[in-house]
Amino acid sequence: MFWLVPIAGAVGVLLGLQMVRVHWVIVASAVAAVTSLAVAPVMQSSPLLTVVFMFSVISALQCGYLGGILLSSARTRAKAPHAILRSSHIDQWRT
Numbered sequence: 867m868f869w870l871v872p873i874a875g876a877v878g879v880l881l882g883l884q885m886v887r888v889h890w891v892i893v894a895s896a897v898a899a900v901t902s903l904a905v906a907p908v909m910q911s912s913p914l915l916t917v918v919f920m921f922s923v924i925s926a927l928q929c930g931y932l933g934g935i936l937l938s939s940a941r942t943r944a945k946a947p948h949a950i951l952r953s954s955h956i957d958q959w960r961t
Contacts, residue, residue: 870905874898874923875930882934891931898923 881891902923906916 870898870902870919870923871926875926878927878930878932879934879937882931882936883938885935885938891928895924895927898927 877894878891881894899920902920903916906919911919
């Protein structure tokens with residue numbers, strides 16, 4: 867049951883790297899919630915533990931999504947030619 871947390875984080879990073887829209891992350895969060903609720907009776911866990919686990923899976927998914935967005939935007943900014951021009955322009959004014 868605890869293997870769902872790192873899988874949800876990895877899926878979140880992949881969604882973030884693809885720069886998908888937020889509504890797909892909401893759908894993925896709903897799927898994660900349903901999956902964690904479906905796994906709970908098999909593991910015979912208490913309702914409180916099920917709710918805590920569901921929130922941890924959703925949190926891992928959304929934090930992974932934010933991490934993927936940050937990685938993707940940093941990679942995009944590093945490749946942008948205007949970043950090089952802008953930094954040389956700033957250096958020109960400093961000297």
